[in-house]
Amino acid sequence: MTQNIFIDGGVGTTGIEINERIAGRPELSLITLDEAKRKDAAARREALNAADVVILCLPDDAAREAVALIDNDRTRVIDASTAHRVADGWTYGFAELEPGHREKLAESRRVANPGCWPTGFLALVRPLVLAGLLPMDWPVTVSGASGYSGGGKSMIAEYEGSEGAPSAFRPYGLGLGHKHIPEMQRYSGLQHLPLFAPAVANAYRGMIVEVPLQLRALPGTPRVADIHAALAAAYEGSAIVSVASLEDSSAMTQVRLEHVGATDRLALFVFGSEESGQARLVAALDNLGKGAAGAAVQNLNILAGLPETAGLRL
Structure with a gap:
């Protein structure tokens, strides 16, 4: 029909x-x-x-x-x-x-x-909360950069105007009251507001969302492999969300803002060091796509x- x-x-x-x-x-x-x-x-x-x-x-x-x-x-x-x-x-x-x-x-x-930012954030955080690897009362930080098309017609005009782009990279939301924060907290299951540090880059589209974790400070001291396993299990079989293997991620030296291009895919990565007990969780998506x-x-x-x-x- x-x-x-x-x-x-x-x-x-x-x-x-x-x-x-x-x-x-x-x-x-x-x-x-x-x-x-x-x-x-x-x-x-x-x-x-x-x-x-x-x-x-x-x-x-x-x-x-x-x-x-x-x-x-x-x-x-x-x-x-x-x-x-x-x-x-x-x-x-x-x-x-x-x-x-x-x-x-x-x-x-x-x-x-x-929202585009919450999509990357929730994809990284919600499976970890459900798996008990990230406590609901944990102080979570999320940062990243987005293409300027995320700001709509006014920001597109600002970056593509006759005077040229105002900056190559510009942090915003400095008052810590960004409109995306309520949905980030509610749907992640976190008890406290995440500390959100967004930025806009001089690129039309694409975005990177990052959640750093001090694994050695988390209850149970989860390993990098534990974090990766939880994310891989959450999106197993998905045609839209992919989780790079730890082997592939360890061979990477960068993740580009345009990693997924103008697609509707969402690519997740776990970068970490078992020795330092630290991890960087990264989501790459198109702010106009997924x-x-x-x-x-x-x-x-x-x-x-x-x-x-x-x-x-x-």
């Missing part, structure tokens, strides 16, 4: 990427509004209620308004904004979060697409009962 899809905000960065992934798929029929009607409340209400699945690519307040315009109990929603990521009644749209979560998503009417549009299309496939990787760039 053909599913009717409406992307509200489809002309933005994420919306364009989603359109590219669903274009030409015969099992999906895209509802579109012309330029004159995109901001017409009546036209949007009609499109929202005509769709089987709506994908919201809007600012937070506009996303809340869009949900309020849906007056039936049939239309399902995937919200790519921050508005509903820790809201009651919404299912977090990271299918790989934990065993059974994909099935929970399939039954949901309201799905909150994860960090945004790829995740939305993956969730759409799950909601529609379609092959999970259909339309994805793998």
Whole structure:
């Protein structure tokens, strides 16, 4: 059966990427509004209620308004904004979060697409918490760098303007109150807020997320191999998430921001030293792929009962 899809905000960065992934798929029929009607409340209400699945690519307040315009109990929603990521009644749209979560998503009417940073963080941390290797009260630090497209049209214009890029590498979120932190804490199972140190790099897309661990200080003093085994078991058989072998990781001298390219893959690495009792856990993803549009299309496939990787760039 053909599913009717409406992307509200489809002309933005994420919306364009989603359109590219669903274009030409015969099992999906895209509802579109012309330029004159995109901001017409009546036209949007009609499109929202005509769709089987709506994908919201809007600012937070506009996303809340869009949900309020849906007056039936049939239309399902995937919200790519921050508005509903820790809201009651919404299912977090990271299918790989934990065993059974994909099935929970399939039954949901309201799905909150994860942020790009939390995707990398949770992929590294949640399996370790579930395995008991990382205590829930542990003080966790996460850092990394993202391409500037993650900042939307305003940051793209800033970096691609006539005056040139403002910097090669720029830490931000210095007030330690980044909007992604609540979902990082809630869905990791940590009792305390992680210390989040993000940065933006002078690259259009791609990102690296890193969680360093002092293994010798953790209860039970887990080995690097224990950390790797927990991650490998969590994503065994996944077509989207890969965990590099310890042998391959030990032969690497770097992980590039563009490691996965413009794909919807998520690549995980465990770098460590048994001698020092330290490890660096690294996630590489495309901030516009698995960090945004790829995740939305993956969730759409799950909601529609379609092959999970259909339309994805793998």
